[in-house]
Amino acid sequence: xxxFSGLSTALSSxxxxxQSLEVSGQNVANANTVGYTRQRADLTSVEPLAAASLFSxxxxxxxxxxxxxxxxxxxxxxxxxxxxxxxxxxxAATRAETYARLESTIAEPTDRGVSHALTTFWxxxxxxxxxxxxxxxxxxxxxxxxxxxxxxxxxYAAVSTQWSQARTELTTALTEVNTTASGVAQLNEQIxxxxxxxxxxxxxxxxxxxxxxxxxxxxxANATHREDGTVDVMLAGNALVRGDEANAIEVRPGSADTLAxxxxxxxxxxxxxxxxxxxxxxxxxxxxSALAPAGDEGILAKAAASYDAIAATLVTQVNDxxxxxxxxxxxxxxxxxGPTDPASAKDLHVxxxxxxxxxVAGGVDxxxxxxxxxxxxxxxxxxxADTMATLGASTTGPDADWSTFVVGLxxxxxxxxxxxxxxxATRATAEKLQLSTASVDIDEESVNMLAYQxxxxxxxxxxxxxxxxxxxxxxxxxxxGR
Amino acid sequence: MIxxxxxxxxxxxxxxxxxxxxxxxxxxxxxxxxxxxxxKPSDDPAGTASALALRSSLRQIDQQSRNIDDGLGWLTSxxxxxxxxxxxVGKARDxxxxxxxxxxxxxxxxxxxxxxxxGLRDSLVSxxxxxxxxxxxxxxxxxxxRAVVAVTDATPRSYTTTNEPGATVERRVNADTTIRVxxxxxxxxxxxxxxxxxxxxxxxxxxxxxxxTLDTIASLLRSPGGNPTDQxxxxxxxxxxxxxxxxxxxxxxxxxxxxxxxxxAAKTELTAQLSGVEDADLxxxxxxxxxxxxxxxxxxxxxxRVLQPTLMDFLR
Numbered sequence: 001x002x003x004f005s006g007l008s009t010a011l012s013s014x015x016x017x018x019q020s021l022e023v024s025g026q027n028v029a030n031a032n033t034v035g036y037t038r039q040r041a042d043l044t045s046v047e048p049l050a051a052a053s054l055f056s057x058x059x060x061x062x063x064x065x066x067x068x069x070x071x072x073x074x075x076x077x078x079x080x081x082x083x084x085x086x087x088x089x090x091x092a093a094t095r096a097e098t099y100a101r102l103e104s105t106i107a108e109p110t111d112r113g114v115s116h117a118l119t120t121f122w123x124x125x126x127x128x129x130x131x132x133x134x135x136x137x138x139x140x141x142x143x144x145x146x147x148x149x150x151x152x153x154x155x156y157a158a159v160s161t162q163w164s165q166a167r168t169e170l171t172t173a174l175t176e177v178n179t180t181a182s183g184v185a186q187l188n189e190q191i192x193x194x195x196x197x198x199x200x201x202x203x204x205x206x207x208x209x210x211x212x213x214x215x216x217x218x219x220x221a222n223a224t225h226r227e228d229g230t231v232d233v234m235l236a237g238n239a240l241v242r243g244d245e246a247n248a249i250e251v252r253p254g255s256a257d258t259l260a261x262x263x264x265x266x267x268x269x270x271x272x273x274x275x276x277x278x279x280x281x282x283x284x285x286x287x288x289s290a291l292a293p294a295g296d297e298g299i300l301a302k303a304a305a306s307y308d309a310i311a312a313t314l315v316t317q318v319n320d321x322x323x324x325x326x327x328x329x330x331x332x333x334x335x336x337x338g339p340t341d342p343a344s345a346k347d348l349h350v351x352x353x354x355x356x357x358x359x360v361a362g363g364v365d366x367x368x369x370x371x372x373x374x375x376x377x378x379x380x381x382x383x384x385a386d387t388m389a390t391l392g393a394s395t396t397g398p399d400a401d402w403s404t405f406v407v408g409l410x411x412x413x414x415x416x417x418x419x420x421x422x423x424x425a426t427r428a429t430a431e432k433l434q435l436s437t438a439s440v441d442i443d444e445e446s447v448n449m450l451a452y453q454x455x456x457x458x459x460x461x462x463x464x465x466x467x468x469x470x471x472x473x474x475x476x477x478x479x480x481g482r
Numbered sequence: 483m484i485x486x487x488x489x490x491x492x493x494x495x496x497x498x499x500x501x502x503x504x505x506x507x508x509x510x511x512x513x514x515x516x517x518x519x520x521x522k523p524s525d526d527p528a529g530t531a532s533a534l535a536l537r538s539s540l541r542q543i544d545q546q547s548r549n550i551d552d553g554l555g556w557l558t559s560x561x562x563x564x565x566x567x568x569x570x571v572g573k574a575r576d577x578x579x580x581x582x583x584x585x586x587x588x589x590x591x592x593x594x595x596x597x598x599x600x601g602l603r604d605s606l607v608s609x610x611x612x613x614x615x616x617x618x619x620x621x622x623x624x625x626x627x628r629a630v631v632a633v634t635d636a637t638p639r640s641y642t643t644t645n646e647p648g649a650t651v652e653r654r655v656n657a658d659t660t661i662r663v664x665x666x667x668x669x670x671x672x673x674x675x676x677x678x679x680x681x682x683x684x685x686x687x688x689x690x691x692x693x694x695t696l697d698t699i700a701s702l703l704r705s706p707g708g709n710p711t712d713q714x715x716x717x718x719x720x721x722x723x724x725x726x727x728x729x730x731x732x733x734x735x736x737x738x739x740x741x742x743x744x745x746x747a748a749k750t751e752l753t754a755q756l757s758g759v760e761d762a763d764l765x766x767x768x769x770x771x772x773x774x775x776x777x778x779x780x781x782x783x784x785x786x787r788v789l790q791p792t793l794m795d796f797l798r
Contacts, residue, residue, distance in 0.1 A: 031489065031490070032490070099524070100522075100524075103522050103523060103524055104522065106523070108522075108523055108530065108534065109520060109523075109530055109533040109534055109537060109760065115534050115537065115538065116537070116541075118538075119537070119538050119541035119542070120541070122541075122542075122545075123541060123542075123544070123545040123548075126545050126548070126549060126654065127545075127548065130548070130549060130552045130653065131552070131615060131617070133616060133617065133625065328625065361623070364648070364649075377623055377646060377648075377649040378622055378623020378624055378625075378645075378646035378649040379623065379624060379625035379646075380617065380623050380624065380625045381623035381646075381649055381651075382623075382651075383652065386652070386654050386660065389545070389654070390657075392538065392542065393538075393542065393657060399538060402534075403531060403534045403535065406523050406530060406531075406534060407523065407527050407528075407530055407531045407534075409523055409524075410522070410523025410524045410525075410526075410527035410530050411524075411527040413522075413523065413524035414524040414525075414527055417524060428498060431494075432485065432491055432494065432495065433485060435488070435490055435491045435494060436485035436486045436487065436488065436491050437486060439488040439489075439490035439491060440488060440489075440490065441486070441487075441488035441489065442488075442489055442792045442793065442794065443792055443793040444488075446792065446793040446794055446797060447793065450797065
């Protein structure tokens with residue numbers, strides 16, 4: 001034990017406390033940084049020097065303290081939980097949002113919806129039936145028929161627009177996924193380098209974790225930690241990022257680009273080898289599920305198919321009755337709505353040329369010389385209009401179809417919103433747990449700083465004490481009798 | 483797990499709570515300002531189904547009320563025409579009995595009676611041609627503007643009817659019922675058909691309209707020695723036919739009036755139901771909003787306090 005070893009012990013303490021204080025300073029500085037994980041300087045006492053000497057002996061104290069490393073106080077299990085919940089929550093939220101947007105376009109129950117247009121249309125027939133000779137009643141009926149066709153076709157157009165928007169969102173989201181994945185790969189490379197050279201890569205790891213969570217939100221990816229400090233990001237069993245390599249995903253060529261061809265489906269594949277991307281969660285997969293064909297429960301394609309079915313019911317039932325009726329000139333009625341083969345909501349329009357083509361006279365079979373001919377019951381008969389109007393109350397008519405569609409959409413929208421709320425609550429809980437471990441507590445840091453400051457003062461006091469001892473030894477000894 | 487609490491977790495949960503409070507406030511304000519508890523189907527899918535059905539029923543009842551008003555117009559016109567016709571026929575009957583006193587009447591007096599009878603006939607023709615909103619109420623579904631057309635250039639005059647045989651004018655008064663609102667001119671005023679062989683091979687006796695009967699009476703009055711009382715039975719037959727139609731019209735009028743009061747009652751009922759399903763409960767919503775405001779203010783107050791002090795404030 002040398003005379004000055006106490007000084008170096010005190011010095012090691014001064015250094016270690018100062019370094020610890022710096023870590024606390026870093027924590028306080030990043031108290032509000034997103035994704036920052038608090039750090040702590042690991043202080044380790046230094047063992048006494050074991051002199052390789054024959055003459056060494058006796059007890060010796062340790063030789064101070066050193067900073068063994070700067071630990072990042074994160075918890076990879078909590079991180080993994082946050083990622084998995086984030087993927088599910090983003091999936092549910094995107095689906096709920098799709099339903100909500102779809103729901104807002106149908107405008108029910110209001111006076112602007114298809115339901116109102118339908119009842120107005122049926123009522124118009126009764127008015128014409130009451131007074132088949134009234135041009136004004138006919139004009140009103142023709143107007144309400146046009147309004148109904150417009151309402152249905154514009155409803156379909158709104159679904160079509162939403163489909164295209166979702167398709168664009170998907171492309172944008174995939175670009176973001178691929179950019180983020182290459183970002184993670186780059187960070188992996190840097191982190192591996194820093195760790196191999198013995199440095200601290202805590203801040204880089206924080207950045208990488210934020211990016212991985214963002215990937216979880218987009219595609220429901222999860223992470224696997226490797227020994228060299230890199231992280232593999234896995235998506236449905238395949239690596240989105242492996243070490244410093246990122247694999248891109250893309251929309252399979254030949255996928256649908258518009259609602260009209262949505263039957264082809266929209267699928268994702270790995271850009272490298274064309275393997276399909278398996279099931280997952282997150283925003284991207286929610287968009288893919290919303291864009292799916294009607295047969296695969298695609299939200300938007302199913303809504304479009306419902307519009308088509310309603311248009312088909314309307315066109316068939318109304319045209320059939322109208323074609324069995326007669327105009328005031330005695331001619332049989334034509335098509336009220338077109339197109340007829342196949343009926344489509346997209347192009348639904350009124351096929352009547354004018355008010356004179358509206359046929360409301362019922363027919364009656366007349367036998368003349370054994371030949372049965374059908375002729376109108378009377379020029380101003382209105383019985384066919386009454387038959388037409390009763391379609392409105394039919395349980396197999398367009399009104400019933402529409403009501404079923406609206407209520408079905410309402411139920412799905414409600415349940416998807418509730419699901420989104422539940423998964424969001426679970427995600428919030430997971431995030432709160434993660435934050436409670438990883439986030440900076442100013443009070444705690446204050447206490448730590450206090451401790452480091454006091455320890456620093458203590459070490460300085462030790463230094464002073466040793467200094468005074470040496471002063472006594474050097475300046476006050478050997479001066480006896482002087 | 484007992485969580486470590488940091489400024490950041492407090493901040494997050496406080497923000498989340500504020501957000502939840504604000505969302506509820508916005509929902510309530512939306513409900514109050516729009517006065518609708520269902521603004522989109524997912525607010526209440528079952529309620530939406532009811533609302534759609536109720537709205538459609540209401541619209542149907544509105545239309546049925548319009549049908550009923552129209553039907554009442556037809557029936558009232560027909561009723562007035564038949565009542566007037568009945569009194570006209572009664573007058574004609576008096577004149578016939580007067581004309582039956584063949585011994586005491588001068589030819590001039592008989593001519594005067596004949597002229598009066600012809601006047602009554604014209605009045606009956608005009609009653610038979612009563613119109614409602616441009617349509618002849620006795621002509622049924624025909625587009626002719628007159629139910630009876632007198633052909634005056636032949637002697638005796640002939641009368642043609644323009645209605646479509648068997649076709650009726652009906653109005654829908656409720657979901658299940660339509661009521662006939664016209665009267666067939668041939669059943670009320672008779673039709674001129676000569677004796678002919680029917681489809682079953684039997685001889686069908688000739689029938690005549692009330693107009694033709696009156697013409698016969700007038701010509702009997704004009705011919706010396708002619709006794710118009712021969713035609714009393716025919717005239718009474720026409721009167722009975724008219725009475726029968728008039729009572730039928732009266733019965734249907736009553737039916738339509740009953741349907742009208744039913745429709746009004748149903749409308750009130752449905753409107754109340756729709757309001758119950760669709761409209762916001764104002765009192766409840768306001769109370770809820772008040773409570774929500776208090777909760778929101780409390781949350782705001784708590785937020786301003788929680789994030790203020792740290793240990794820093796007490797270390798010197």
